[in-house]
């Protein structure tokens with residue numbers, strides 16, 4: 507690599523509260539839907555849970571010291587709603603706010619920009635039980651009140667806010683694939699809850715702008731660009747249908763304020779489309795304009811082929827990491843996701859495609875004309891410690907090539923604010939437990955004191971940052 511990025515480019519790394527903090531019942535914290543879900547039989551990989559995770563809650567100084575040593579420019583983390591509002595609304599728990607002050611102050615003192623995700627999937631259990639959480643429009647009011655507490659408390663310290671992390675994934679896995687709480691399989695519910703996430707984003711952005719807080723605000727979408735498998739008209743049509751019902755569907759409502767017409771009509775004809783109230787349209791369009799940036803979590807691309815009405819449906823995920831089991835999956839009548847011989851795959855069958863990142867950045871930038879922040883990108887692997895070292899050259903290659911793709915995208919006119927890897931330390935993978943590792947810092951989960959070990963990729967990224975990408 508021999509590139510230099512803009513001087514203020516945010517080379518960072520990311521995490522989420524439930525995946526690192528642990529201390530799930532400490533200092534007055536209330537339970538989230540994940541605290542309950544992980545205790546139900548068969549719901550998580552070999553019963554793993556985030557009760558302790560990396561114990562970041564108690565080791566925040568140690569983790570920040572590692573970030574400083576690395577020279578990290580930005581650290582993206584999420585705030586646990588039930589640390590602040592144990593019941594989801596009402597009584598505020600000061601100790602929760604103090605924890606995040608400690609984290610944010612520690613970052614700032616060490617020259618690291620905090621990038622705060624307001625919601626990374628750990629909904630207060632009380633709200634799920636009371637009215638079904640995302641299933642009801644009441645979520646807008648409760649979420650907005652929570653966000654306002656955070657803005658009032660932290661606005662002088664935090665410049666970058668991400669309202670929601672991957673709303674397309676938590677609604678899809680929670681309501682269509684039954685792999686996340688509340689474990690429902692109903693496409694209409696998935697589309698309805700997704701619509702509610704878009705409203706939450708819209709009202710929170712509007713609040714932020716109307717109250718005049720300083721800083722930039724957006725949301726992060728999991729974006730998987732799609733290629734047609736062949737030039738055959740049927741495969742090209744499958745790709746078009748994928749964009750209308752997936753990529754443009756999830757993105758347009760956030761960043762244009764409208765669903766794409768073919769995609770919405772397709773769901774509507776089948777009685778699956780969400781109800782759009784006249785006031786929704788107004789706030790969605792207004793807030794799409796006010797949204798400062800688009801957060802993109804990029805891991806892989808998809809290759810699409812024709813899928814008939816009687817074709818293949820969704821398949822199980824490879825959660826064990828047993829390589830070479832690529833399973834096609836699809837939506838009958840729309841598209842089928844197939845294996846791409848030109849690409850390499852991770853042990854969990856995720857396609858490794860750095861050029862897909864460049865391609866995604868260019869298409870998003872052209873469609874929405876907004877700055878982009880890569881809020882997650884990384885490679886899950888089975889890392890091993892040998893003589894005190896973790897030689898993760900595969901991860902170095904992965905990250906190097908994706909950074910090169912960012913550089914090329916900037917060259918093609920993309921306004922890219924930063925690049926945050928997933929993740930800084932190893933942490934809990936929602937569906938794959940502790941065995942699937944993403945960090946620059948290895949955490950030995952077998953040992954009670956959870957020791958941290960710098961991987962080879964730690965030194966690689968340290969160098970990338972030091973030279974601002976010229977490495």
Ligand code: BGP
Nearest residue numbers: 522671672675886928935936937
């Ligand atoms: C994203 C989530 C992260 C993280 C990452 C890796 O979807 O925002 O929280 O989990 O994916 O995914 P996985 O752990 O399933 O490999």
